[in-house]
Amino acid sequence: MTSSENVNFFDQCSSPVGIGSELYNLVLGFYYSEAQLLDNLRFKEWGDTLAEDLKYSVPLRQTRLVKEQESSVIHSMRHMYDDYRSIMGRVMRLSGESAWAEDPASRVRRFVSNVQVYATTKPDELCVVSYLLITRNRFDDDHFDLIPCERRDLLRVSGDSFKLANREVILDQVLLGTPNLAIFL
Amino acid sequence: MKPKSHNLLADGTSISDLIDIEMREVKLRTLSDQQLYDLEQQRIFGKTWLMLGHESEIPNEGDFVQRFMGEDSVIVSRHKGEIYVSLNVCPHRGMKITTHDAGNAKVHKCIYHGWAFRPNGQFLASPVADQCMHGTIRDKEDLGLQQARVTLYGGLIFATWNIDGPSFDEFLGDAKWYYDMLFCRSDKGMEVAGPPQRFIIRANWKAAGEQSAADGFHTLTLHRWLGEVGNYKKGEEEGEGGDLTPEMFGAEVSSPHGHALRCIDLGRKIRRLTGKNPDELSTEEKLKVLPPPGMNPEMVEQLKKNLSPEQLQVMAWMPPQVGGMFPNVLFGFVYIPQADGSVVGSMTLHTYVPKGPDKLEFTNWIFVEKDTPPELREKMVMQTIQLFGTSGMVEQDDSDTWPHMTLTAKGAQGRHSTLKYQAIYETDKPDGWPGPGIVNEGFTKDDTQWHWWLYWYELMTAEQ
Ligand code: FES
Numbered sequence: 116m117t118s119s120e121n122v123n124f125f126d127q128c129s130s131p132v133g134i135g136s137e138l139y140n141l142v143l144g145f146y147y148s149e150a151q152l153l154d155n156l157r158f159k160e161w162g163d164t165l166a167e168d169l170k171y172s173v174p175l176r177q178t179r180l181v182k183e184q185e186s187s188v189i190h191s192m193r194h195m196y197d198d199y200r201s202i203m204g205r206v207m208r209l210s211g212e213s214a215w216a217e218d219p220a221s222r223v224r225r226f227v228s229n230v231q232v233y234a235t236t237k238p239d240e241l242c243v244v245s246y247l248l249i250t251r252n253r254f255d256d257d258h259f260d261l262i263p264c265e266r267r268d269l270l271r272v273s274g275d276s277f278k279l280a281n282r283e284v285i286l287d288q289v290l291l292g293t294p295n296l297a298i299f300l
Numbered sequence: 301m302k303p304k305s306h307n308l309l310a311d312g313t314s315i316s317d318l319i320d321i322e323m324r325e326v327k328l329r330t331l332s333d334q335q336l337y338d339l340e341q342q343r344i345f346g347k348t349w350l351m352l353g354h355e356s357e358i359p360n361e362g363d364f365v366q367r368f369m370g371e372d373s374v375i376v377s378r379h380k381g382e383i384y385v386s387l388n389v390c391p392h393r394g395m396k397i398t399t400h401d402a403g404n405a406k407v408h409k410c411i412y413h414g415w416a417f418r419p420n421g422q423f424l425a426s427p428v429a430d431q432c433m434h435g436t437i438r439d440k441e442d443l444g445l446q447q448a449r450v451t452l453y454g455g456l457i458f459a460t461w462n463i464d465g466p467s468f469d470e471f472l473g474d475a476k477w478y479y480d481m482l483f484c485r486s487d488k489g490m491e492v493a494g495p496p497q498r499f500i501i502r503a504n505w506k507a508a509g510e511q512s513a514a515d516g517f518h519t520l521t522l523h524r525w526l527g528e529v530g531n532y533k534k535g536e537e538e539g540e541g542g543d544l545t546p547e548m549f550g551a552e553v554s555s556p557h558g559h560a561l562r563c564i565d566l567g568r569k570i571r572r573l574t575g576k577n578p579d580e581l582s583t584e585e586k587l588k589v590l591p592p593p594g595m596n597p598e599m600v601e602q603l604k605k606n607l608s609p610e611q612l613q614v615m616a617w618m619p620p621q622v623g624g625m626f627p628n629v630l631f632g633f634v635y636i637p638q639a640d641g642s643v644v645g646s647m648t649l650h651t652y653v654p655k656g657p658d659k660l661e662f663t664n665w666i667f668v669e670k671d672t673p674p675e676l677r678e679k680m681v682m683q684t685i686q687l688f689g690t691s692g693m694v695e696q697d698d699s700d701t702w703p704h705m706t707l708t709a710k711g712a713q714g715r716h717s718t719l720k721y722q723a724i725y726e727t728d729k730p731d732g733w734p735g736p737g738i739v740n741e742g743f744t745k746d747d748t749q750w751h752w753w754l755y756w757y758e759l760m761t762a763e764q
């Protein structure tokens with residue numbers, strides 16, 4: 116019943132890339148500009164940073180015993196389960212006339228931190244773990260929807276920057292407190 | 301006639317004042333009212349059959365999942381081949397018996413003082429029974445977890461607190477003939493792709509509930525992107541534009557118990573796939589060209605075994621595709637056009653679980669047939685996640701609408717505004733329609749939703 120791709124994410128991570136090194140700073144820069152593009156609704160430009168073999172998924176979470184911790188991340192069902200084509204479909208929808216879930220758009224801020232970069236067996240690919248805190252506000256809500264999560268990414272070197280080739284987002288909520296994922300994580 | 305006191309709200313309004321039967325209008329106040337909400341917990345969620353999941357979620361002895369009947373948490377578990385639904389409240393002092401979403405337990409032990417229960421809810425023991433821990437005033441039989449009445453239908457788990465009430469078949473009535481076409485059409489039955497998605501929408505459960513009773517019209521406007529840039533974007537030969545109306549003809553099934561099914565004509569799709577007039581094709585030919593969601597042409601043989609010729613006729617012509625089951629279930633068993641001209645199905649069921657007058661939990665299960673080939677299965681799961689539920693490009697627009705209705709229902713003026721169901725069918729069944737029930741042909745109307753409200757009204761004002 117389960118397909119468990121990407122559960123071996125940490126097996127792919129080999130030596131850590133030093134914090135503050137030139138490569139590390141490039142990666143950090145990639146994440147800062149990604150957040151800026153998405154927070155400012157520049158979806159098409161964000162689309163240009165995606166690899167065409169992209170896999171993008173947001174597994175479900177469940178409350179389970181500590182000894183069953185592995186079952187707390189569910190891969191058989193997900194909140195998002197996309198590839199390059201479907202993500203670009205989402206971008207097209209958001210750029211269209213009638214994407215009411217995000218028009219008017221939420222005011223969203225993506226706070227990226229705890230970035231850890233690892234080399235992989237492929238010279239042009241890096242594994243990156245980052246924490247992401249999203250604050251989302253809609254209409255005149257006096258509250259913010261908070262979406263804290265960890266992203267496990269595969270970045271591929273492309274020119275003097277990177278392309279996102281794989282992203283798995285581990286959410287902290289079992290019962291999501293935001294009414295939809297019409298925004299990218 | 302003076303309204304019966306059990307129908308009076310604190311401000312003197314009677315529940316019967318909230319619905320105007322002649323005008324087919326419902327006061328907006330119903331979408332945000334603590335008192336009505338509290339009554340619904342007893343009169344709706346305490347009385348009707350509620351969907352809690354599917355038996356494929358708990359295949360082994362001792363497997364369990366935690367679910368909700370109204371605001372009550374329940375444990376749904378398997379014991380000696382049977383499914384049990386137990387109130388998740390410790391009879392000792394009220395701790396939750398389980399706080400896990402799912403798991404396997406031969407014994408459920410309360411973590412507070414250690415009382416233990418079997419998966420069927422029976423009280424097993426307290427830790428220091430020899431020191432009179434559970435007393436002698438009550439028999440052991442009396443200390444088990446409260447049991448709901450359970451039924452399985454196509455593997456779907458339904459339960460009710462109405463122990464002596466109508467049977468599940470009575471509850472479904474004529475609508476069962478149509479639901480059988482969805483849930484009981486294959487040899488081995490359906491299974492879940494995995495546990496359900498769960499997320500919170502700050503809206504009254506009825507905003508979603510009444511829509512699930514087959515609001516066809518909203519598709520045109522709220523989901524207009526489908527025609528503009530989505531799966532229903534028309535080819536040049538069909539004329540450009542986002543108009544979805546041609547896709548929406550068919551027949552609608554209403555039920556005196558508030559169930560609703562929109563049976564949408566497959567003619568256009570079959571014509572597109574074959575280049576032929578569907579009337580010139582046999583039922584079997586049509587089913588093989590466009591098998592139901594979860595099936596490939598080889599699996600069509602299974603349909604013939606499990607459904608009547610009349611059901612097959614409807615399946616190949618106007619199969620039920622979207623609709624609901626009272627009070628809070630939505631089904632979508634849809635045929636989605638792909639960019640390459642083919643069609644991939646989606647099978648999804650939601651429940652809208654009440655969490656207070658202004659909040660609901662959207663629970664979304666995705667299904668496949670047990671026999672669905674792996675490649676098709678993967679396509680279905682991906683497509684369904686992309687279109688429905690949390691990140692679904694269709695349903696994310698719905699989840700942004702219901703909260704606003706819940707807010708407008710609070711205004712001193714707004715609460716007196718009405719929801720209107722005045723688009724009325726005058727057509728009756730399509731010619732040659734072999735199915736039972738209240739059926740009307742043509743473009744979508746409001747009858748199914750109006751029947752949903754009539755049943756809500758019947759339950760809310762019934763003799764207690
Ligand atoms: S509350 Fe459960 S054992 Fe006391």
Ligand SMILES: [Fe+2]
Binds near residue numbers: 518694698
């Ligand atoms: Fe909708």
